[in-house]
Amino acid sequence: MTAAKTTHERIYAMVRKIPRGRVTTYGTIARLAGFGGQARLVGYALSALRDGTTVPWHRVINAQGRLSLELAASSSGTTQRLRLEAEGVKVDAGSRVSLTRFGWRIAEKTKPKTKRSRAS
DNA sequence: ATCATGACTCCGA
């Protein structure tokens, strides 16, 4: 709450556009929303969601094709896996999903418009 | 107002 509604709305709108039976990554959502790769905002916005939300947050996974929520050992993680399977998305035993098959609008590779400084 | 953490991601070793 008291959050930048525009930011959350942008993310929610993008997540709602994900077709049923398809998944996408946080980075992709952020990129399509115009955040340029700020995946953390997407995850944070989804975490702010409450029960009864109409946003298909379960269709959003990390770039590794894994359910971050499940990895986080969250009770909701199981819900996400069940929801995905219910839509036809096959989830691996290691909480892994084939982005190549179920990925929606997934960016294949980095598209840096600006070089990001890196350590080492 | 500041500090620390987080449903993330990328690159180098």
Place this chain on the structure above:
DNA sequence: ATCGGAGCCATGA
């Protein structure tokens, strides 16, 4: 494939 470090913004104390 695995580990670690740096960057972004929002939330909570």
